[in-house]
Amino acid sequence: MPQNEYIEEAIKRYGRRFNHEERMRKREARSVHKNSATAQKLHGLKAKLHNKKRHTEKIEMKKTIKAHEEKNAKTTAPQEPQAGAVPAYLLDRSSQNNAKVLSNMIKQKRKEKAGKWNVPLPKVRGIAEDEMFKVLKTGKRQTKQWKRMVTKVTFVGDGFTRKPPKYERFIRPMGLRFKKANVTHPELGATFTLPMIGVKKNPSSPLYTQLGVITKGTIIEVNVSELGLVTTGGKVVWGKYAQVTNNPENDGCINSVLLV
Amino acid sequence: MTTAASPASPAPAAPARTVLAQFRSKDGEPTGPPLQLPVTTTAKELALVLNQLLANDEPLPYTFTVDDDEILTSIDHDVLTKQQKSTEATLIIEYTPQAVFRVRAVTRCGATMTGHADAVLSVHFAPDSRTVASGSGDATVRVWDLDTATPKATLKAHTNWVLCVAWSPDGNTIASGGMDGLVCLWDARSVKGTATKPLAVLKGHRDAVTCLAWEPMHANAACSRLASGSRDGTVRIWDTKSRTTEFALAQHTKAITCVKWGGEGLIYTASRDCSIKTWSANDGKLVRTLAGHGHWVNTMALSSETLLRTGPYDHVSAGKKWSNATEAAEVARERYRTGHKGAERLVSGSDDFTLFLWTPSASKQATTRMTGHQALVNHVTFSPSGARIASASFDKSIKVWDGFTGKFLFGLRGHVGAVYQCVFSADERLLMSASKDSTCKVWDLRTKKLKGDLPGHADEVYAVDWAPDGERACSGSKDRSLKLWRQ
Numbered sequence: 001m002p003q004n005e006y007i008e009e010a011i012k013r014y015g016r017r018f019n020h021e022e023r024m025r026k027r028e029a030r031s032v033h034k035n036s037a038t039a040q041k042l043h044g045l046k047a048k049l050h051n052k053k054r055h056t057e058k059i060e061m062k063k064t065i066k067a068h069e070e071k072n073a074k075t076t077a078p079q080e081p082q083a084g085a086v087p088a089y090l091l092d093r094s095s096q097n098n099a100k101v102l103s104n105m106i107k108q109k110r111k112e113k114a115g116k117w118n119v120p121l122p123k124v125r126g127i128a129e130d131e132m133f134k135v136l137k138t139g140k141r142q143t144k145q146w147k148r149m150v151t152k153v154t155f156v157g158d159g160f161t162r163k164p165p166k167y168e169r170f171i172r173p174m175g176l177r178f179k180k181a182n183v184t185h186p187e188l189g190a191t192f193t194l195p196m197i198g199v200k201k202n203p204s205s206p207l208y209t210q211l212g213v214i215t216k217g218t219i220i221e222v223n224v225s226e227l228g229l230v231t232t233g234g235k236v237v238w239g240k241y242a243q244v245t246n247n248p249e250n251d252g253c254i255n256s257v258l259l260v
Numbered sequence: 261m262t263t264a265a266s267p268a269s270p271a272p273a274a275p276a277r278t279v280l281a282q283f284r285s286k287d288g289e290p291t292g293p294p295l296q297l298p299v300t301t302t303a304k305e306l307a308l309v310l311n312q313l314l315a316n317d318e319p320l321p322y323t324f325t326v327d328d329d330e331i332l333t334s335i336d337h338d339v340l341t342k343q344q345k346s347t348e349a350t351l352i353i354e355y356t357p358q359a360v361f362r363v364r365a366v367t368r369c370g371a372t373m374t375g376h377a378d379a380v381l382s383v384h385f386a387p388d389s390r391t392v393a394s395g396s397g398d399a400t401v402r403v404w405d406l407d408t409a410t411p412k413a414t415l416k417a418h419t420n421w422v423l424c425v426a427w428s429p430d431g432n433t434i435a436s437g438g439m440d441g442l443v444c445l446w447d448a449r450s451v452k453g454t455a456t457k458p459l460a461v462l463k464g465h466r467d468a469v470t471c472l473a474w475e476p477m478h479a480n481a482a483c484s485r486l487a488s489g490s491r492d493g494t495v496r497i498w499d500t501k502s503r504t505t506e507f508a509l510a511q512h513t514k515a516i517t518c519v520k521w522g523g524e525g526l527i528y529t530a531s532r533d534c535s536i537k538t539w540s541a542n543d544g545k546l547v548r549t550l551a552g553h554g555h556w557v558n559t560m561a562l563s564s565e566t567l568l569r570t571g572p573y574d575h576v577s578a579g580k581k582w583s584n585a586t587e588a589a590e591v592a593r594e595r596y597r598t599g600h601k602g603a604e605r606l607v608s609g610s611d612d613f614t615l616f617l618w619t620p621s622a623s624k625q626a627t628t629r630m631t632g633h634q635a636l637v638n639h640v641t642f643s644p645s646g647a648r649i650a651s652a653s654f655d656k657s658i659k660v661w662d663g664f665t666g667k668f669l670f671g672l673r674g675h676v677g678a679v680y681q682c683v684f685s686a687d688e689r690l691l692m693s694a695s696k697d698s699t700c701k702v703w704d705l706r707t708k709k710l711k712g713d714l715p716g717h718a719d720e721v722y723a724v725d726w727a728p729d730g731e732r733a734c735s736g737s738k739d740r741s742l743k744l745w746r747q
Contacts, residue, residue, distance in 0.1 A: 085397020087381040088423040088470040228676040234715025
């Protein structure tokens with residue numbers, strides 16, 4: 001047993017013998033005869049062990065040969081028809097698998113009433129007020145501290161007009177107002193940028209819902225008319241709920257998952 | 261003043277304004293002398309006058325158009341005020357005969373027929389409108405009886421999806437082509453239960469069979485010849501009696517998307533190599549190549565298609581039986597002669613968003629190029645009389661064109677997904693369309709608006725067909741069911 005790699009080192013340094021490949025080839029070719037000779041000459045316990053090993057080896061060899069033969073043979077045996085049947089005009093066309101038809105409007109309304117939703121993010125960290133609002137000092141001597149500025153992303157809606165600035169308690173800065181959200185369909189895996197319709201519920205507080213603040217875990221309503229979804233009744237679906245999955249104030253975009 | 265039937269005179273104070281009108285048939289021949297008609301003449305009164313001029317035994321319905329604008333209320337309202345025409349010049353009023361019978365719109369689902377284990381890929385009514393055959397992805401063909409809406413027979417012989425089914429014009433045989441490259445023929449009259457032995461299994465194609473076309477009955481009384489097009493680029497003409505290939509048409513280089521057998525002894529084949537080829541049906545020689553499309557040719561339609569498909573049956577002879585095949589063939593020939601005038605016209609739709617209108621027997625240049633769609637055209641169809649063409653496209657709209665000149669008439673919007681197929685009703689007043697958004701819609705062609713919505717399928721609707729007698733329509737969908745629609 002070599003204790004170090006001096007053999008490999010020597011091979012690397014000086015190379016092998018000139019007839020090394022041929023000798024190896026011939027040795028392999030002769031090994032068949034050698035094996036057969038030893039198998040015949042062995043006796044006693046050694047023979048039993050050798051025969052057992054050889055038997056398992058032969059079984060493996062036979063299996064691989066048969067597998068190769070099956071692969072090469074061209075069979076006309078009838079196979080099961082594959083899934084995904086398409087008519088002739090859709091053959092060889094990569095059809096975009098759009099979302100299929102959805103559950104009833106009534107079912108959705110019932111779920112809404114019960115307030116129970118199967119959402120992807122059931123538990124979200126609550127946002128404290130001092131994290132959410134920044135205190136703004138106003139007044140001649142900067143002593144009044146009743147105004148608050150929202151530090152998270154908000155959604156205000158189309159017809160939004162600010163209250164007169166003198167009476168405005170909560171300020172939603174324009175830079176943090178977003179209209180579109182990136183919505184991922186959970187089954188298809190495709191993501192679409194869809195306009196938002198409104199904020200349905202912010203899990204931290206109803207005050208945040210009213211203000212339209214969007215944080216991780218908020219349920220928003222998005223306009224899905226682009227996807228072309230139709231209910232069984234034949235009506236076109238144009239609004240669906242989605243849950244926000246990132247922290248929009250850190251990323252600059254709203255990523256969400258559609259609730260189907 | 262030479263009118264035969266003048267309407268009631270207007271208020272005695274003002275004299276009635278009249279206009280000089282000349283009736284003209286669709287092929288441009290003037291009918292009767294020029295007449296002076298009051299401007300308040302309505303369409304009904306025009307019909308009365310025309311019937312008298314033509315000396316018809318029974319009053320037939322007509323539609324009247326001036327410069328392609330239909331006269332719905334009265335000449336004054338529709339022509340003079342809308343088109344700003346003067347009463348000095350002679351008005352040329354073109355008339356087209358309408359179908360005598362009127363089909364009521366299908367508005368409700370008569371029955372849902374389930375039974376297939378995979379998506380329904382194609383649907384075809386029998387020429388006598390009694391039964392419908394459907395081919396599905398579970399490799400079976402099912403024949404359904406329409407009066408009871410129950411399955412009559414299940415035909416199992418294919419080993420892969422059944423892509424197309426076609427009834428022979430005499431209604432005796434069903435041909436089905438599948439993804440496994442086989443064409444199976446079944447005896448339509450005697451199948452019941454689960455049948456696994458077809459009349460014949462025609463082997464020869466190397467790849468999926470995408471379309472089938474029977475020889476018209478007036479050319480072959482026994483309906484023994486069938487053409488099948490395949491994805492391997494060849495079309496085979498089979499003799500069903502001897503179950504062999506008579507000849508194979510192998511000039512296309514890519515998959516064949518559509519095969520049609522015309523009424524004048526020509527076979528038309530459309531392929532993904534962007535060309536359409538015309539072949540002679542007697543010996544399989546290539547007659548013409550119609551080139552012009554820039555991308556795959558998806559679909560074709562012939563102006564005489566409904567006549568050829570229904571053979572001797574028309575909208576009243578639903579249950580009729582003839583004593584022998586030659587008699588039926590005679591009736592079919594008579595029907596074809598009276599129903600189809602002029603050269604056969606062919607319209608083709610392609611992936612390059614355009615359609616072409618051809619008269620293949622006349623020239624290899626297209627008559628018109630019909631553009632306007634914003635996505636590929638998936639299906640085109642002629643109305644039963646050949647007067648209109650409808651095209652269904654993946655841009656969610658259907659467009660209706662004039663069947664003789666190819667001029668665009670109007671578009672129909674309403675679907676929210678790609679429109680897969682469209683079919684005219686037997687009297688041409690209604691159009692039904694099937695779409696990827698899982699609804700079928702019925703459109704009224706007179707008002708050019710949506711007549712009714714037919715929701716109810718749970719997944720994309722792949723195939724739709726209207727019975728030749730106009731009573732029912734059937735749609736097959738990916739949700740494995742067929743729906744029968746009736747009024």
